Amino acid sequence: MKFYPLEKRSLLKTGYRKVFDIEGRSLLLIVHRDQPFLVENRCGHFGYPLDEGIIEDDAIVCPQHGISFDLLTGSIANRPYENADPIMTFPLVEQDSMIGVMLGK
Numbered sequence: 001m002k003f004y005p006l007e008k009r010s011l012l013k014t015g016y017r018k019v020f021d022i023e024g025r026s027l028l029l030i031v032h033r034d035q036p037f038l039v040e041n042r043c044g045h046f047g048y049p050l051d052e053g054i055i056e057d058d059a060i061v062c063p064q065h066g067i068s069f070d071l072l073t074g075s076i077a078n079r080p081y082e083n084a085d086p087i088m089t090f091p092l093v094e095q096d097s098m099i100g101v102m103l104g105k
Helices: none
Strands: 002-008 017-022 025-032 035-040 054-056 059-061 068-070 076-078 092-095 098-103
Touching (some): 002 092, 035 092
Antiparallel strands (some): 025 035, 054 059, 059 068, 092 098
């Protein structure tokens, strides 16, 4: 596995949001309640990007159809449509004051 640094830990404050393209995946780093979360940047319904979604409670809401996904687990928090899948979440790792993710084989 390879460590991909994303951002300095000191810059991650509530409201931070940035998209990263790593290993062919679009990943969204969000800080909510001073806690960073890394989720795939695609809705489990039609794959619409989540980076413009709003945060409600501890979930991100897809701006296209209103499906919300738990930031910690990726599970569906509300299901207005039957054909939606959970989204992937990724554990964050801190190395040398950088927050990042371990990906690959």
